[in-house]
Amino acid sequence: MEDDATPTLEPWQVMGENLEIMTGGIPWGRRMSFRVTKLEKGRVWGVQPWKERLVGDPDTGVIHGGVLTSFLDNLSGMAASSSLEKARFVSTLDLRIDYMRPAEPHREILGEAECYHITRNVCFTHAWAYHESRDKVIAAAAGAFAINKPRSVESLRKF
């Protein structure tokens, strides 16, 4: 029986209240220094700062494509799990990244991901990385995520 007196929060609402734990709790996420800045149901925004240690081209100072892969993978995974009705982990099945133009050195990169379709077992996502707006994309990603077994909404708080 549902208890009407205490409305249960949906997973995305709990995730939205705990944005810092969501990325800060992952060693690789901390090392990459990306942050999630905003979260709605099935939609996530984040920032990837420029760091010397993330440079992939020592001659230009542009950060490595692999940093964008990690960033967009993480944002896409969060967009996928935030779109679900029950708290579940998702795991990346595959991810395709198109590199549209090089990132500019010494500038932070903004990212955005959305889950555009859900089936019983799989979430499909799109994600973009850019400096100013989606009109000038640095990299675009398409992902598929497997939906794992349900877990308690509470467990999202102590990620």
Place this chain on the structure above:
Amino acid sequence: MADELLPSRAEQVQAFLGRTPFAQEIGMRCEVMGDEMTAIMPFQQKLIGNFTIQALHGGAIAAFLELTAMAQVYLVTEHLERPPRPINITIDYLRQGHAKDTFARATITKMGRRMCSVRAEAWQDERSKPVTSLLAHFKVSGD
């Protein structure tokens, strides 16, 4: 004589990895054998993506594979002055990466004049049980 003074392409690949901060960040090394190479990413705690199951972060493995593919292409494209730029990559997460050393090898499927297609695989205990595979296209025409 002059040839002996110039660094070989294998040395240039090693030098590139050595002075690229991100390759150092993931701790990548590689062993070059003629036109082939095997890359190694020793385990480090910072590569973890999930504490509870002690699994490597998919993004770290993907970055390692992308660097492996890039280094393999650079190794065999003597005309390129700088490592090739990626056009796109597709990553297939096959198995969970555990908290241990990861190895990778890349194969060039098609070398064209402007672009090339590369496949790379990362494994841990058994070469026949890859953890992650990658398909990438690189631009190989000098700019």
